[in-house]
Amino acid sequence: MPIADRSLLQWLDDAAPDRGLRFARPDGGWDFWPYPRLRELTLRVAAGCAARGVGEGDVVAVVQRCGPGFVASLFGAIAAGATVTSIAPPFAFQRGDDYERHLSHVLGIARPALTVTGGADLGRVAPVAGRAGLAAPVRFEDLVAGTRPVPPAEHRAGTALLQFTSGSSGFSRGVRIPARALAANVNAIRRHLRLAPDGPIINWMPVHHDMGLIGGLTTIVVTGCDGWLMQPEDFIRTPLRYLACISEQRVRFAPMPNFGLAYILRRVPPERLAGLRFDSLRAIILGAERIDPRVLEGFERLLGPHGLDRRALTPAYGSAEATLAVTMLPLDETWSTAAPDGGSAPLVGCGRPIAGTGVRVVDTQGDPVPDGVTGQIVVTGASLASGYAGGAGTASGTSVGGGVLNTGDAGFLRDGQLFVLGRLGDGLKVRGRMVFAESLEARFCELGIPERRAAALLGVRDGRPTAAVVLAAPRPDWAEIARRVLAEHVADADLLAITVPRAGLAVTSSGKPRRRVMWQALCDGTLQGEIRPLAPAGTGAP
Structure with missing residues (x-):
């Protein structure tokens, strides 16, 4: 049956009482919020926004964890005709000073007319907002206290969402997502996955990240299906609870x-899956970072005996500047790998463009390259951002405007499918061939360095090609593993090892390494850690 488009707020008019969102409780239970109850709370938020003078063109910043209040704040701000931005709460940062710098930066860009926080975070957010010259943040409970639901405003064709990038290449950038672009991307995802109200979805990813916010929450609510929502630490603490929910509730997406897949493989032994079934899963949509084929194979081995169809593993590629999804493997198609012309390890394909989106790969002059040839990924289509808030300067190489997104990502096409190598700013040309940091990090993992414990930095330092590895609280054998990998792939460069404490690896709020930030600190002499040569330049010693 064809999947009809839905507007962002259509669910308010046809809220089904037998469907809704279930929020994980710490005691192992779930709090059920049917859609009519969420509708009332959402329209009370809209009333609270109006009572505080929030209107068209204003920004509402939401600094909350995923819960009924967050959902109501997100859609309530849109229902009030405002622009909403989801900002990470303090839990997403390991160090308080890092959080204060991030919050100060994003609030300075967003300049919200209203900031809504969870009660526990008000004390952390209020001082930063005050120093930025902004109005005092409001607790969610105070925002809706004494309000009565009001009809939603007719949202203009302006910005519905101010979405912040992960900041892997520097500070986060504020991306303006028009209402029409947000609706277009959500509906393209729904059509691609054939989402219907009878298809339950589960999500644990944080809602300050585009994949968690749009793919793991907004799409659920717009569709009107049942959603099972966990906090990130719920998943980290008990991944078996996540798997049990999929089995018991017949989750499809x-x-x-x-x-996340790699974490399940490490933490859940096969014997713990006795009695669970995963044949309901239609798609595990894999995005946000490079996909390891060994992890996909391991996940198939773990869950396959319990009914998982390998076609349910659905790689995808996206960008904050494209709202979220750009490409996705079609349902019922098995994932595959391919290598670009000229070598390098095979990569997992990220599928084909979703409806309303175009993808091409171009050379440095902007001309399309043949199949199999590496170049920059360029995106067009209905889901693109209208531009950036604040300054557009960045070290990432990404830009959007005039209906074109230059992603700053390197990739190639093969028979219409997109394969992604990594960031163009995170590469080094060696003997006429580009080597990418993500490829080196994947090799580190293959040889025993855990994921997210090592970051590769590549560039030219003091006139010399340089390859460095930053190791977080390493075991004694990690430096030798890194030396072998770097010597194999970038033998003509100066090779360095940098040892930092467990929390010393600079990462974004979604856990991605901030390679450009660490590289700049290395060049400036401000990178904290023990720095030592790994091997003489040009030796290529194995």
């Missing part, structure tokens, strides 16, 4: 980064 689950967005997930590669890291």
Whole structure:
């Protein structure tokens, strides 16, 4: 049956009482919020926004964890005709000073007319907002206290969402997502996955990240299906609870980064899956980071005996500047790998463009390259951002405007499918061939360095090609593993090892390494850690 488009707020008019969102409780239970109850709370938020003078063109910043209040704040701000931005709460940062710098930066860009927080975070957010010259943040409970639901405003064709990038190449950038672009991307995802109200979805990814916010929450609510929502630490603490929910509730769709699958493989032994079934899963949508084929194979081995169809593993590629999804493997198609012309390890394909989106790969002059040839990924289509808030300067190489997104990502096409190598700013040309940091990090993992414990930095330092590895609280054998990998792939470069504490690896709020930030600190002499040569330049010693 064809999947009809839905507007962002259509669910308010046809809220089904027998469907809704279930939020994980710490005691192992779930709090059920049917859609009519969420509708009332959402329209009370809209009333609270109006009572505080929030209107068209204003920004509402939501600094909350995923819960009924967050859902109501997100859709309530849109229902009030405002622009909403989801900002990470303090839990997403390991160090308080890192959080304060991030919050100060994003609030300075967003300049919200209203900031809504969870009660526990008000004390952390209020001082930063005050120093930025902004109005005092409001607790969610105070925002809706004494309000009565009001009809939603007719949202203009302006910005519905101010979405912040992960900041892997520097500070986060504020991306303006028009209402029409947000609706277009959500509906393209729904059509691609054939989402219907009878298809339950589970999500644990944080809602300050585009994949968690749009793929793991907004798409659920717009569709009107049942959603099972966990906090990130719920998944980290008990991944078996996540798997048991899929089995017991016959969940069909689950967005997930590669890291999540790898974590399940490490933490859940096969014997713990006795009695569970995963034949209901139609798609585990894999995005946000490079996908490791060994992880996909391991996940098939773990869950396959319990009914998982390998076609349910659904790689995808996206960008904050494209709202979210750009390409996705079609349902019922098995994932595959391919290598670009000229070598390098095979990569997992990220599928084909979703409806309303175009993808091409171009050379440095902007001309399309043949199939199999590496170049920059360029995106067009209805889901693109209208531009950036604040300054557009960045070290990432990404830009959007005039209906074109230059992603700053390197990739190639093969028979219409997109394969992604990594960031163009995170590469080094060696003997006429580009080597990418993500490829080196994947090799580190293959040889025993855990994911997210090592970051590769590549560039030219003091006039010399340089390859460095930053190791977080390493075991004694990691430096030798890194030396062998770097010597194999970038033998003509100066090779360095940098040892930092467990929390010393600079990462974004979604856990991605901030390679450009660490590289700049290395060049400036401000990178904290023990720095030592790994091997003489040009030796290529194995």
